[in-house]
Amino acid sequence: MAVLSTIQCVFSVVLVLFASPLPCLNVRAYQRPVMVQQTGKVLPKPQMMTVSAEAYTLAMSSFKFTYGSSSEMCDIVDQAFRRYYDLIFDVDGPKKAPKVPESMAELTVLQVMVKEPCKGAYPSLESSENYTLTVTAPMGMLVADSAWGVLRGLETFSQLIYRTDDGTMIINKTTVEDFPRFAHRGILLDTSRHFIPLKYIKQNLDAMAYNKFNVFHWHIVDDQSFPYQSVVFPDLSAKGAFNPYTHLYTQEDVKDVIEYSRLRGIRVVPEFDTPGHTASWGAGLPGFLTPCYDGSTPNGKYYAANPMLNTTYDYMTKLLQEVKDVFPDKYVHLGGDEVNFNCWKSNPDITKFMEKMGFGTDYSKLEQYYIKNILDISTSIGRDYIVWQEVLDNGVQDKSTVGEVWFENPTIQAVLERLTAKGYRVLLAAGWYLNHDVYNPGTDWADFYKLDPQVFNGTQAQKDLVIGGEACMWGEYVDGTNLIARLWPRASAVAERLWSNKDVKNMADATVRMDEQRCRMVRRGLNAEPLHPGFCQFEYD
């Protein structure tokens, strides 16, 4: 009864290559699911890894993380030691007394070497995340340029450990040399269409760390609400948040998120999208939006930033200056997407301004005028920027701009080719809209997995301009109730595509590791949803 008709059923069997068995498959002798085991598989798959049959035990009482004698010490690594000790030994999870086989050597130390100073550091687009991990008893070695590489290496180390049936913790003799394929590996969360409580933002940052994502693209405000508490314009949230107390990210909350991210090697890139997507700004920033007209009279509605007023740019200067002070990342996302001209066209003052500026009736010139001013402001205060793809298609001159590709125009590959041919750096988001949930979460991850941001017609120089991508979780139908389950482990497919070598594309192997990764996340307390019928050793409860 779990499908609507036999025809649909047979259809599914043919089409759905990586789907779990639908009940219709049961008409023949049925293979029952086997437990998803933790077997020490790693996701994303490291660039180079050699696992030997030789294995070592680990024991909670004797195992230690240490710094190498010449290594830099810092808070980032100290806290990571604490976290990974908990994760590895399940301090909050089920207890089993490990029995150490006498014949097996014990790994008692993982010594960590950080080459660069890391105290108080923030990750950046240029950060090295390279690491080398050597697991040999009694002492393993983890060597990295930076604390960020140490974090990635510790995640790999924790994933390599598994338990035998009798509870013994095991790690095989292993060497790993690893580095990311792309420098920017992001998750977009939208906290405007629904407010997402801090608890779930942090759960998502945990999941990101488990999957080696390194950018939290915080689409923090939009038409629907303005939950960011601004110091220079407190009315923006006082009048623009769903509720200015309960549905608000205070300055302290934002600091908390940035610090939580920093300790996990995750950049926080906030987005303040203008001139469109700004309905929630109107009440708190009078005069910022453009009045719309019916004929010669204002109709009481407003749409988009008013591009003809100096005050608009004064407001944006002050706000972006604050954003610079609050968010340490070198980049800010300035939006620039989906601008509709109807309201601007209806406004007689805008019409006069168009004439004065010599724009004729080409409102895209007005849009470019606005965007150019905003980008100049950003540059003048010392922030680089990311914008949505329209801005680049409309012809920004500054080649340092990063464009985020979000729709097929006419295809994803065509956009990548066109924008990189113009010399822009790009991020890929189109094809990775994980909010587009479907009946069968067991199949759509395969599509995410197969999408390669560098497969398009172009030179190597063009390919090199692709600096990464982002899995997007837009918020129309998502809040704290369903965020984690809907995003994970589907986003793990994007994680591997962005970290691992381009040749890592064996779907059968990926399927096994996706399952193991989802059960690992469940074991670590996240409600990552299932991709197939079956079970984890420890379910979410």
Added chain:
Amino acid sequence: MAVLSTIQCVFSVVLVLFASPLPCLNVRAYQRPVMVQQTGKVLPKPQMMTVSAEAYTLAMSSFKFTYGSSSEMCDIVDQAFRRYYDLIFDVDGPKKAPKVPESMAELTVLQVMVKEPCKGAYPSLESSENYTLTVTAPMGMLVADSAWGVLRGLETFSQLIYRTDDGTMIINKTTVEDFPRFAHRGILLDTSRHFIPLKYIKQNLDAMAYNKFNVFHWHIVDDQSFPYQSVVFPDLSAKGAFNPYTHLYTQEDVKDVIEYSRLRGIRVVPEFDTPGHTASWGAGLPGFLTPCYDGSTPNGKYYAANPMLNTTYDYMTKLLQEVKDVFPDKYVHLGGDEVNFNCWKSNPDITKFMEKMGFGTDYSKLEQYYIKNILDISTSIGRDYIVWQEVLDNGVQDKSTVGEVWFENPTIQAVLERLTAKGYRVLLAAGWYLNHDVYNPGTDWADFYKLDPQVFNGTQAQKDLVIGGEACMWGEYVDGTNLIARLWPRASAVAERLWSNKDVKNMADATVRMDEQRCRMVRRGLNAEPLHPGFCQFEYD
């Protein structure tokens, strides 16, 4: 950026009548979402309700539930008093000191009259759930034939209460006369394709009570696993559960679920689906499944109960006798769906049996032979039964059989017409497969809502044979991680269709009440997912 293209976007606006605004709608002056308020609206909508402008306050310290002097008292109602006191006054939720306006009368008592004895009772298909609720200060009255009617009335009472901005709890002067349109209003959970921990089964029972569902159709076993701990055949779960300790419903667990359900007026109808969907039975019940052959030799595979062996019917007699002892409900679901004949056809012993029985090569006769035996066993031990629609299409003679319609053959309405024309009672499940999750949960609930189980070609007598329906949550992609969010509040649409008058179909009104119901469930601690951009006063956290 939240949609893939403008074309798709415009398309959505046209098609998606009840969807929340997609970002593409924002190209014009944008209406920002307003808070989903608790305003005392009730879902499912009562049959008759009059709400006056006159309002009363309630206070935690003075409000009491009491029994009327001639009323029956029982555990069901006692425990409901405790639960609803908690729900109404948010004992575990945010505290606000209500300020009682001097001019407003106070409702201090809700007196409950139960006419029939209710001590230790179990709900049944024939139970009365009628109730009359009169809210007038200082004492309201709730009158019902049975404890079940009291439960429904208390739910309505709790939904009628709301808070003003200053925290005052308010209920309007109201009279309600209410009864369900259909006697069987079910939710199917599948605990075989994934194991669902008791915690989430109970959360779902809470949600069912909040939406006046009254049947938990427990699809407890299937091909993938056998988590039911059988006393007579302990090997069924010992060898057929995913794990016989952690992925198991013990006898105590099952009793717990039945009692939890009973106190909420919910019947527990277990399903033991045969002859197909039984792969997980094989290891624990040797000889039960049919050996499949390649030519003249067994190929080591098995499929479906072996219909030619007396032992098969002995097994089923013992198991169903146990099921009768464990599950108090008069009905058991016997499955009977999706039987494929390939394995039976391959087996030379079955071929001989076919000849002996004079079935020729018509294996549907063999299927009918099996099913008739199982139904006869069920009757002989004193259990009525529900079966999937194929069984009725294949021609069972017993008109007391209830058939559950699960696929379009050729349409839902044609199946309803055909089966009721033969005189069978039916349940509708087709069209209410809520596991078929889609991108836009904000629209699919409208389809569930509009589906009326009595709208088909047929006489009134045929329509009367429709005894209800079930929202189904098949388990291929669902477990504890995502069950509640995916099922609620979408199942609330089915709840209203099955409880309320057939003329209740105003979508705008339903939309408002669906939103209020979802925020109410969130407030009550369930992670019911959002249907639109926007917010509840208290979010899930």
